[in-house]
Amino acid sequence: xxxxxxxxxxxxxPLFVYFFKRETKQSxxxxxxxxxxxxxxxxxxxxxxxxxxGVERIKAHSLVLALDLSASMNADDIxxxxxxxxxxxxxxxxxxxxxxxxxxxxxxxxxxxLSPPTTDHExxxxxxxxxxxxxxxxxxxxxxxxxxxxxxxxxxxxxxxxxTDGGDESIDESLVSWVQExxxxxLVIAMATPEGSSLKDKNGNLLETKEGKIVVSKLxxxxxxxxxxxxxxxxxxxxxxxxxxxxxxxLSKEEHLxxxxxxxxxxxxxxxxxxxxxxxxxxxxxATKFSKKLFVLFLFFGLNLEAKAFPVFxxxxxxxxxxxxxxxxxxxxxxxxxKIANKSLEAELLLAHVLYREEKYKEAKSVxxxxxxxxxxxxxxxxxxxxxCEAKMAYMNKAKRYYVQALxxxxxxxxYHNLQVVLFQLQKKSLTLGHTNLSKATSSKGNKNLDKxxxxxxxxxxxxxxxxxxxxxxxxxxKKSKSSTLQIVQKEHQxxxxxxxxxxxxxxxxxxxxxxEKNPW
Numbered sequence: 001x002x003x004x005x006x007x008x009x010x011x012x013x014p015l016f017v018y019f020f021k022r023e024t025k026q027s028x029x030x031x032x033x034x035x036x037x038x039x040x041x042x043x044x045x046x047x048x049x050x051x052x053x054g055v056e057r058i059k060a061h062s063l064v065l066a067l068d069l070s071a072s073m074n075a076d077d078i079x080x081x082x083x084x085x086x087x088x089x090x091x092x093x094x095x096x097x098x099x100x101x102x103x104x105x106x107x108x109x110x111x112x113x114l115s116p117p118t119t120d121h122e123x124x125x126x127x128x129x130x131x132x133x134x135x136x137x138x139x140x141x142x143x144x145x146x147x148x149x150x151x152x153x154x155x156x157x158x159x160x161x162x163x164t165d166g167g168d169e170s171i172d173e174s175l176v177s178w179v180q181e182x183x184x185x186x187l188v189i190a191m192a193t194p195e196g197s198s199l200k201d202k203n204g205n206l207l208e209t210k211e212g213k214i215v216v217s218k219l220x221x222x223x224x225x226x227x228x229x230x231x232x233x234x235x236x237x238x239x240x241x242x243x244x245x246x247x248x249x250x251l252s253k254e255e256h257l258x259x260x261x262x263x264x265x266x267x268x269x270x271x272x273x274x275x276x277x278x279x280x281x282x283x284x285x286x287a288t289k290f291s292k293k294l295f296v297l298f299l300f301f302g303l304n305l306e307a308k309a310f311p312v313f314x315x316x317x318x319x320x321x322x323x324x325x326x327x328x329x330x331x332x333x334x335x336x337x338x339k340i341a342n343k344s345l346e347a348e349l350l351l352a353h354v355l356y357r358e359e360k361y362k363e364a365k366s367v368x369x370x371x372x373x374x375x376x377x378x379x380x381x382x383x384x385x386x387x388x389c390e391a392k393m394a395y396m397n398k399a400k401r402y403y404v405q406a407l408x409x410x411x412x413x414x415x416y417h418n419l420q421v422v423l424f425q426l427q428k429k430s431l432t433l434g435h436t437n438l439s440k441a442t443s444s445k446g447n448k449n450l451d452k453x454x455x456x457x458x459x460x461x462x463x464x465x466x467x468x469x470x471x472x473x474x475x476x477x478x479k480k481s482k483s484s485t486l487q488i489v490q491k492e493h494q495x496x497x498x499x500x501x502x503x504x505x506x507x508x509x510x511x512x513x514x515x516x517e518k519n520p521w
Contacts, residue, residue, distance in 0.1 A: 001047055008045040032286040039279035049269040049342050060099040062155045066146060068164035069106045071139035072217040077197035086163040086191050089240055094121045109138040111149040120374055126409055141167025144175055151182045158184045165192035166220020176229045187250055188227040190236045192219035314340045318347050330358050365389040380409040396426050
């Protein structure tokens with residue numbers, strides 16, 4: 001049970017202080033009326049029970065927002081740079097836009113899905129903030145590959161908002177015709193000036209061609225034709241606020257998603273009528289000549305019926321489940337949790353932890369997959385624990401996928417360390433297939449490993465003595481989680497001068513097939 005307007009409950013404090021600290025005793029009828037007032041305050045706080053999420057239809061667009069991540073977007077003809085200003089426009093668009101379903105993509109020579117279509121704009125902001133261009137090896141621009149990726153979306157008419165300078169790619173008639181056939185409507189936000197700007201490398205030196213000429217990146221004006229022929233619009237950047245206004249004005253004229261967008265909405269079972277009904281009954285009793293004995297009998301039957309009809313003991317069961325969990329009486333804790341009629345998010349997470357500690361990893365995974373939340377931290381926690389369950393069951397590839405998804409929601413030392421351990425196990429397994437008589441790995445003191453059972457071997461504590469190879473560490477097992485009740489492992493920081501830091505599998509996708517580029521600007 002929860003309260004929609006919980007601040008009203010603070011009014012009970014002065015009422016109880018007066019009731020228990022008063023000097024003169026009052027009659028039974030007067031006490032009863034004070035109790036009526038307390039019940040009315042509880043009713044004003046609107047007690048509710050959470051119900052299953054309902055689905056409602058809302059008018060919304062289905063958009064693909066594509067951000068150019070090529071090297072030329074670092075030019076400073078738009079201060080402080082084309083890329084930073086583009087990200088700021090996108091950020092403000094996410095904050096002002098509440099209902100549209102948006103897919104966020106980045107592209108260079110290869111397209112990259114940063115976030116699938118979602119109405120969770122907080123998640124989109126996280127994906128936008130986590131873009132780190134230093135991990136991107138490809139630096140050119142390829143619009144053709146981007147539009148072919150967008151064409152795979154199931155929406156009949158694709159509405160694309162494209163932030164780019166256009167690169168040096170020539171847009172021919174065949175690409176325009178293909179975009180028209182695929183019903184891709186493009187709004188181009190031109191993030192460059194006609195005069196252009198020189199480019200600098202990471203050391204601050206001006207980029208030059210092989211002939212020794214300074215590279216100057218200008219606005220690719222052929223984008224104007226592409227936007228107009230697709231049925232969209234071409235907007236040349238002036239200021240952030242003006243560009244954002246033109247974007248929203250264009251969007252307001254576009255058709256919404258056919259049939260609307262399905263959106264989950266919380267529904268509640270109202271309980272305010274219970275204290276309201278009891279207040280009316282008690283007021284009626286206080287105004288009549290009912291005896292005290294009849295009142296006590298009526299109150300007893302009323303509470304008994306309420307206890308059977310409504311789960312008023314859920315909070316008690318949850319508290320007892322926590323007590324038993326801390327005492328490591330997992331079976332008793334599980335029994336208390338099963339008594340809860342309407343399990344809250346907290347109860348579901350605790351049940352998953354209990355099952356995990358009982359080594360029922362498949363059941364724990366099933367509980368975790370049923371938990372739904374729009375909060376980023378909770379989503380990351382769920383993905384982390386799902387990865388732990390898969391790792392316990394020795395499904396290393398599945399565990400890796402969950403850990404990568406968790407890291408895409410934000411940095412986390414525990415998730416990073418577990419991912420490193422899983423990657424080491426996968427590499428070790430692949431080496432074992434081709435070699436025999438491998439030396440047994442030794443464990444490192446003071447660190448924590450994913451598992452101490454036969455499903456996962458102990459992680460090597462010393463680096464492989466090949467030149468330039470980074471080391472992985474591990475240690476004795478633990479069945480605690482990284483939450484207040486469950487802590488599995490902690491990362492021991494490792495640095496490598498030969499490999500970039502692995503923060504997301506996303507960068508591997510955008511760098512796929514990369515060898516070198518002739519003109520990476």
